[in-house]
Amino acid sequence: MTAHVHPHLTKNQALVFGSLTEAEGPLTAYAILDHLRDSGFRAPLQVYRALDKLVEYGLVHRLESLNAFVACSHSGCASHKSAAFAICDTCGQVVEFSPDEAIDLLTNWTQDRGFQLSKTTIELRGVCQKCAAAN
Amino acid sequence: MTAHVHPHLTKNQALVFGSLTEAEGPLTAYAILDHLRDSGFRAPLQVYRALDKLVEYGLVHRLESLNAFVACSHSGCASHKSAAFAICDTCGQVVEFSPDEAIDLLTNWTQDRGFQLSKTTIELRGVCQKCAAAN
DNA sequence: AGTAAACGTGTAATAACATTACACGGGTGC
DNA sequence: GCACCCGTGTAATGTTATTACACGTTTACT
Numbered sequence A, B: 001m002t003a004h005v006h007p008h009l010t011k012n013q014a015l016v017f018g019s020l021t022e023a024e025g026p027l028t029a030y031a032i033l034d035h036l037r038d039s040g041f042r043a044p045l046q047v048y049r050a051l052d053k054l055v056e057y058g059l060v061h062r063l064e065s066l067n068a069f070v071a072c073s074h075s076g077c078a079s080h081k082s083a084a085f086a087i088c089d090t091c092g093q094v095v096e097f098s099p100d101e102a103i104d105l106l107t108n109w110t111q112d113r114g115f116q117l118s119k120t121t122i123e124l125r126g127v128c129q130k131c132a133a134a135n
Numbered sequence C: 001a002g003t004a005a006a007c008g009t010g011t012a013a014t015a016a017c018a019t020t021a022c023a024c025g026g027g028t029g030c
Numbered sequence D: 001g002c003a004c005c006c007g008t009g010t011a012a013t014g015t016t017a018t019t020a021c022a023c024g025t026t027t028a029c030t
Helices: A011-022 A029-035 A044-057 A100-112 A129-133 B011-022 B029-035 B044-057 B100-112 B129-134
Strands: A060-063 A068-071 A084-088 A094-097 A116-127 B060-063 B068-071 B084-088 B094-097 B116-127
Touching: A011 A029, A011 A044, A011 A068, A029 A044, A029 A068, A044 A060, A044 A068, A060 A084, A084 B100, A100 A116, A100 B084, A100 B100, A100 B116, A116 B100, B011 B029, B011 B044, B011 B068, B029 B044, B029 B068, B044 B060, B044 B068, B060 B084, B100 B116
Parallel strands: A084 A116, B084 B116
Antiparallel strands: A060 A068, A084 A094, A116 B116, B060 B068, B084 B094
């Protein structure tokens, strides 16, 4: 982080980022590859390379529990220290939020133990209000 | 959850659980398979089936960011509401802890939004004190 | 005892996710 | 010019997880 707010995106990075921003929810690398076949993508590596950079720039997050990727909700806004995700197992929708207090508590835990934290993963799985209401 | 504290383990489940408790740190399903070849294991599915049950019983946790599994530190003790993991990227050691306050905050967030939480994943990646000291 | 249901097991094949290795091309700066 | 860095293209391979099918054991009900 401490990244450029508007890093220059290469052609492939822009295509991958476009796929993710157009999508309603998270996409796997191979789903992105399929979307971009018409744009000339041929191999998984083209997607993974772009994703690596986009994640590094903070424009995209990886969802570990899904092996998938989402565009950051706060693009252009580097205000949050770290992100958490509520993932609906019924409709696949993902809500990104910034539980700063909870993250502070976790960060304190690590500092108390001399653990040098580099990445925090918080993912909440369940059923969103809309899907729960729909039974 | 609300599981038996001492569920009966089948032969395969006991073998897989044994591999994980003997191991220093997390193991992938295929690493477990390799360990158990001499005990007659032949296919990944034998491992995955046992792991599914062990996770269901609360005896084993899956580490999403590692695609690996660890024996629960609190085996036989169902006291914690949910677990978090500090994972050292240098030595691979995993420390399990129960950040109840942080989890309460996250749970409140979901309740405020009518999100029915079923699973919480909290994984902290970084470098443990020992490895940091060793440079 | 007979038998159906539930569960565990064994095996093979395949699907899904991710990386390594190698070659090439376009810029930048000496 | 040429060395260096970065992005790209392609193929092959490695790693993680699931589906499908067959069979055996236990449980529980009649």
